[in-house]
Amino acid sequence: MIINALNGLVYGSLLFILASGLVLVYGLRRVVNFAHGAFYMLGAYIGYSVAIHAGFIPGIIAAAAVLIAVGVALDLVVFRKLADRDPLVTVLVTFGVLLVLEDFVRTVWGTGNYAIDPPALLSGVVQIAGAPFPIYRLFIVFASALMAGGMVIWLRYSRSGLWVRAASHSPVVAAMCGVRTNVLGPLVVGLGAAFAGIAGIVAAPFLSLNPSMGAEILVMSFVVSVVGGLGSFGGAFISAMILGQIQAFGVVYLPEIAALLPFLLMALVLVVRPQGILGNKV
Amino acid sequence: MTTSLLELRGVNAFYGSAHILQGVDLSVQSGERVAVVGRNGVGKTTIVNTLLGIAAMRGGSVHMRGESLLKLAGHTAATHGIAVVPQGRMILPNLSIEENLKLGASLRRPGEWTLDRIYGLFPMLAERRRSPGTALSGGQQQMLAIGRALMANPDLLILDEPSEGLAPVIVDELEKLLRDLTETGVAILLIEQHLRLVLDLAERFYVLSKGHVSETGLMKDVDRETLQARIMQ
Numbered sequence: 224m225i226i227n228a229l230n231g232l233v234y235g236s237l238l239f240i241l242a243s244g245l246v247l248v249y250g251l252r253r254v255v256n257f258a259h260g261a262f263y264m265l266g267a268y269i270g271y272s273v274a275i276h277a278g279f280i281p282g283i284i285a286a287a288a289v290l291i292a293v294g295v296a297l298d299l300v301v302f303r304k305l306a307d308r309d310p311l312v313t314v315l316v317t318f319g320v321l322l323v324l325e326d327f328v329r330t331v332w333g334t335g336n337y338a339i340d341p342p343a344l345l346s347g348v349v350q351i352a353g354a355p356f357p358i359y360r361l362f363i364v365f366a367s368a369l370m371a372g373g374m375v376i377w378l379r380y381s382r383s384g385l386w387v388r389a390a391s392h393s394p395v396v397a398a399m400c401g402v403r404t405n406v407l408g409p410l411v412v413g414l415g416a417a418f419a420g421i422a423g424i425v426a427a428p429f430l431s432l433n434p435s436m437g438a439e440i441l442v443m444s445f446v447v448s449v450v451g452g453l454g455s456f457g458g459a460f461i462s463a464m465i466l467g468q469i470q471a472f473g474v475v476y477l478p479e480i481a482a483l484l485p486f487l488l489m490a491l492v493l494v495v496r497p498q499g500i501l502g503n504k505v
Numbered sequence: 506m507t508t509s510l511l512e513l514r515g516v517n518a519f520y521g522s523a524h525i526l527q528g529v530d531l532s533v534q535s536g537e538r539v540a541v542v543g544r545n546g547v548g549k550t551t552i553v554n555t556l557l558g559i560a561a562m563r564g565g566s567v568h569m570r571g572e573s574l575l576k577l578a579g580h581t582a583a584t585h586g587i588a589v590v591p592q593g594r595m596i597l598p599n600l601s602i603e604e605n606l607k608l609g610a611s612l613r614r615p616g617e618w619t620l621d622r623i624y625g626l627f628p629m630l631a632e633r634r635r636s637p638g639t640a641l642s643g644g645q646q647q648m649l650a651i652g653r654a655l656m657a658n659p660d661l662l663i664l665d666e667p668s669e670g671l672a673p674v675i676v677d678e679l680e681k682l683l684r685d686l687t688e689t690g691v692a693i694l695l696i697e698q699h700l701r702l703v704l705d706l707a708e709r710f711y712v713l714s715k716g717h718v719s720e721t722g723l724m725k726d727v728d729r730e731t732l733q734a735r736i737m738q
């Protein structure tokens with residue numbers, strides 16, 4: 224039971240890192256970014272390639288650095304240029320970016336599965352409630368808490384965090400106060416993409432790498448965002464933790480419908496509270 | 506000839522293809538109190554929106570202290586010392602009162618307006634500094650919007666319909682506050698539909714009609730009825 228709950232916590236933590244990037248970008252740009260799943264996958268592959276030669280930490284740094292650059296480019300080339308168009312146009316373009324990046328990964332790394340071992344320091348198991356539990360999974364929880372904490376501190380206590388929160392609600396008021404909202408776009412989308420990339424490499428020793436990994440987890444992170452409330456970090460956290468537990472206990476107690484449970488939860492939330500757990504009414 | 510603080514010359518502004526401002530000329534001197542009056546829909550708010558880059562300027566020029574503001578992006582006005590108290594106040598509900606005020610100081614322009622001074626001026630904001638800005642009453646939100654604008658230490662404060670929805674006693678307080686403010690050298694451009702505040706506060710006026718200035722003059726030369734008649738012409 225405890226081990227199941229811990230596994231749920233691990234999966235929920237991973238979903239939260241991924242969904243945080245999605246929420247961050249949606250908050251500012253009001254765009255559901257389909258390319259986010261591809262960023263997760265690209266981060267995993269880049270991190271993997273660097274990690275096998277230089278070590279795991281350089282792998283994380285490389286994934287974050289490349290994805291920041293990709294995110295900045297996406298904002299400058301797509302989001303900014305299409306800011307005045309129907310949001311659906313931008314969503315379709317991000318879907319196109321997802322397909323292009325998937326093909327890019329297939330071309331460079333092939334279609335096979337890759338696996339990567341956790342770094343030596345995080346290998347092995349600890350005994351929890353009399354059962355062995357991989358140390359690396361605890362690291363995923365720690366990394367997620369660290370990133371969530373860092374993001375909360377940045378948004379709450381820094382000037383740029385204040386600007387992002389202001390611009391997320393009203394770019395007009397933020398600009399009226401002197402904030403260069405066009406500079407915030409690349410910053411936020413770059414950061415959101417980096418979160419996805421880091422989630423990818425952090426997940427790599429836990430899940431295997433393949434070119435469809437982005438699309439698979441993207442669906443789950445959409446469920447997290449919708450259940451939590453689009454644009455709400457607190458909502459994304461609660462929803463990721465609930466979905467992590469549903470996933471962990473579902474496969475044990477309701478294996479036949481385990482894959483359906485997240486979508487049933489989403490349907491229930493959309494009926495009872497369409498704006499999501501902590502989302503604003505629309 | 507002295508250089509105006511703000512000068513609009515032949516400004517033409519559009520929302521999409523709708524031609525709203527049609528050759529507007531307007532100027533404000535340092536420390537002056539100027540009002541723009543006119544009926545609903547004549548383009549008063551579009552003057553603000555042009556300065557904020559929301560309405561597209563296609564023709565004419567805007568100068569601040571003689572410097573041409575060529576490309577009006579959202580932050581341009583603030584960069585040049587113009588702070589705006591927008592119509593409807595636009596207090597951000599996801600920020601606390603204190604955060605709303607700090608947002609006003611984003612550019613860190615030097616000057617005498619600090620958080621402590623704003624709290625000294627509006628003590629009720631200090632008492633509720635951690636509450637969301639939208640938890641305040643209409644009049645208190647107006648004070649917050651003015652406080653946010655003052656935090657920018659502006660040279661020119663533009664107020665768009667500041668008396669809208671306020672009780673007469675609050676409008677009296679607002680008038681006193683704005684009058685005191687100009688004594689510190691801040692100029693005021695007051696955009697108002699209701700004449701009471703305009704008559705009590707402004708030194709000069711512009712009447713806007715169908716997107717252009719139909720009349721301008723000194724406030725001391727007109728009474729309420731005359732001004733009302735000119736607005737309705």
